[in-house]
Amino acid sequence: MSEALLDAVEINPAGTPRACIIWLHGLGADGHDFEPLIPQLGLVDALGVRVVLPHAPRRPVTINGGSVMPAWYDIVAQDFNRGQDSAGICESEQQLQALIRREIESGIPAENILLAGFSQGGAIVLHTGLRYPQPLAGILALSSYLLQPDALAAEHAAVNDRIPIMMAHGTRDPVVPLSMAEQSREVLQQQGYRVAWHSYPMQHAVCPDEVRDIRDWLVQRLAPQAG
Numbered sequence: 001m002s003e004a005l006l007d008a009v010e011i012n013p014a015g016t017p018r019a020c021i022i023w024l025h026g027l028g029a030d031g032h033d034f035e036p037l038i039p040q041l042g043l044v045d046a047l048g049v050r051v052v053l054p055h056a057p058r059r060p061v062t063i064n065g066g067s068v069m070p071a072w073y074d075i076v077a078q079d080f081n082r083g084q085d086s087a088g089i090c091e092s093e094q095q096l097q098a099l100i101r102r103e104i105e106s107g108i109p110a111e112n113i114l115l116a117g118f119s120q121g122g123a124i125v126l127h128t129g130l131r132y133p134q135p136l137a138g139i140l141a142l143s144s145y146l147l148q149p150d151a152l153a154a155e156h157a158a159v160n161d162r163i164p165i166m167m168a169h170g171t172r173d174p175v176v177p178l179s180m181a182e183q184s185r186e187v188l189q190q191q192g193y194r195v196a197w198h199s200y201p202m203q204h205a206v207c208p209d210e211v212r213d214i215r216d217w218l219v220q221r222l223a224p225q226a227g
Helices: 037-041 086-105 120-129 149-155 178-190 208-222
Strands: 008-011 019-024 049-054 058-061 067-070 113-118 138-142 165-170 195-200
Touching: 019 086, 019 120, 019 208, 037 208, 049 086, 086 113, 086 120, 113 120, 113 208, 120 138, 138 208, 149 178, 165 178, 165 208, 178 195, 195 208
Parallel strands: 019 049, 019 113, 113 138, 138 165, 165 195
Antiparallel strands: 008 049, 058 067
């Protein structure tokens, strides 16, 4: 696997960064998708947080007629649990790990690096964060679900068994059903993970109440000497 890093939108504080959020977009979008949200969170300069918004590689997506688009992995059926693209998932996990390593090498401790993602991006940050061999600050998974849940017990990294997780989902989501996210939450809780769960009367999107909850949770995770 090449160590070439993904292209990304990068938002830096005025001073030296002391923490980092790596935020993955959803299917068919790119790193600019969540760029307008970052100023609303008020974290970059206030807490010295660097934000990295990578662009997914372009690949054919079976469920969309084989159209080539930015995607973290292929989706072959409406039932996302069927025929999961193991190779694509593994590739994206390695690419995210490379971004984490770059931040660590730049001087940001692993425990100050938080992974966030929406939809497909959320699935990849859950998959990667739970397996990462150094303790991370947290995982934020929006309108998303757990990939390869049956493999988690064998593949998880014990060092992240207590990693804080926030999951948020729309009750009217027509893309990733609420029930799928709830099942993912239950798998995580059964394996001992702490999951802060939020739901909102929305579709496959982000709403103002959710943004406030995200900001509060991120401040708790990334503020100096946060518990």
